[in-house]
Amino acid sequence: MPVHNTEIADIFDELADLLDIEGANPFRIRAYRNAAEMIRGHPKSFAELVAAGQDLSKLPSIGKDLAGKIQVIVDTGRLPLLDQVSSRTPAALSKLMKIEGLGPQRVKALYHGLNIRSAADLERAAKSGRIRELPGFAAKTESAILKGVRQLAARAQRMKLNEAEDFAQPLLDYLQKCKGVKSVTVAGSLRRRKETIGDLDILVTAQRGTPVMQHLADYDEVEDIVSQGATRSTVHLRAGISVDVRVVPQVSYGAALHYFTGSKAHNIALRKLGIKQGLKINEYGVFRQKKRVAGRTEAEVFASVGLPYIPPELRRDHGEIAAARLDQLPKLVTLADIRGDLHCHTRASDGHATLEEMADTAAQRGYQYVSINDHSQRVTIAHGLDEKRVFEQLEAIDKLNAKLDGISILKSTEVEILEDGSLDLPNHVLKELDFTVCAVHYQYDLSKDKQTARILRAMDNPYFTILAHPTGRLINERDPYAINLEALMNGAKQRGCFLELNAHPDRLDLSGDACRLAKDIGLKVAISTDAHNTGDLEYMRYGIDQARRGWLAAEDIINTRSLKDLRSLFKRN
């Protein structure tokens, strides 16, 4: 049974929690957590890396020791050290660490003092008033713990990017109205444009923080106040979202924005770099001894340690600081670079707009081209097109193209990849199209080898152009199907095919890390919205965000090309 990356990461996270409770060396604990985070986000399977004999210790956050432990986990599915540690400290305690307000020290005290091992134990003890008897605990802590236990069950999962924006924007507008507020800026993972957002981080500049915090507390949507100070507050919104607001003076804006944008790992790395140069970096500025040397803008903060500006999307401590130092940061793609959309539906299948409406909206966006890619016949639920209806649509496109000025409609179809790897429409139909977008919508549960082979076989068809939503995942709803993404990318490159970065905020498929893998392989990507109505064309910006997180520049993306260049890219030998 192949071991998944998340399983390896879970083992290291659990081990870190238990060692934390035992009071082990905090830097050793951090090493396990850093490794877990790296492994969780890695686009390649560690089981396959091990099988291929790769030297894992070359990877960031992995040294000789952890490389050996990963090998053991891949071979056996277990880690002897974790078994050993959990014989002393019950593994269930690591779950208690997830409760807000409970860290390693309190979990340890609750375990040793009251033999509490589970959330149920904790709730009983809190209700019967036994927790307040423990040294260092009292009534307020006890009721906070009880609240934490209840919230654990109700805690909302991470929001999608578009959902987070829906909650953030009205709050930003509201805070801006507070007297004395100079600026309001979103920070945190929303500013880094992560595909999912855990909580909202908002930076406010003002001379005095207290009135801003009172204004925040009065916000209609606030359900309860977790903490409230003069410079920092945390509140919960009724929708179950946690919001952190930080207030700093204008002179600290850049330093505070950098600090509050994160990621945590990036901040740590940058601060370390500062230390080497005799600088202390915090949210108030960059300091040499007591003297502030930078902090008004983020660019100033980076410049103080000899770096060019690093865009938020890259701030993960995944090589961006080293690249910046060598002046080798990519010139990231922007929305303005995009010349067209290569995956759109109309009412002919499961879309809601007409050909004309889609073309008009694309033209209004300044696009040079837009393609229509209705589903093929196999996708019956979406009223997929058979041969006859495809030809009818092509005729309609020809007529419309003759009338249109400034934008061209490209002829395409979202062709189903059948279970044996053949395509859902015959080649004499496909050859009439400008290109194809091919996709899997059925048999998600094939083994990894079979699924990979199925898609590679489909790419063997000379009319295969772009693989749509390559992993099939729906964020928070459906896991990616088992697939060897690296093999698909290599296969696509060899055959002159491309992979789609599906820009729909429910999909964002490819991941940022997968985009970076594509770039390493030299495979170009199409950023497409999969629009089912005219409004969905707007999703392009989420695709751009994701591409930027994957280090992609305009030249790495095919729909930044002119129509002429695009057509020549579509020609397969």
Place this chain on the structure above:
DNA sequence: GCCGTTTTCGGCCCGACTGTTTTCAGTCG
């Protein structure tokens, strides 16, 4: 346990808020 523009050893980011305390530990981001 990782890591190297001081280093293969000796470092490892930095500060706010809360609650339980008489000066600080714990948690969080």
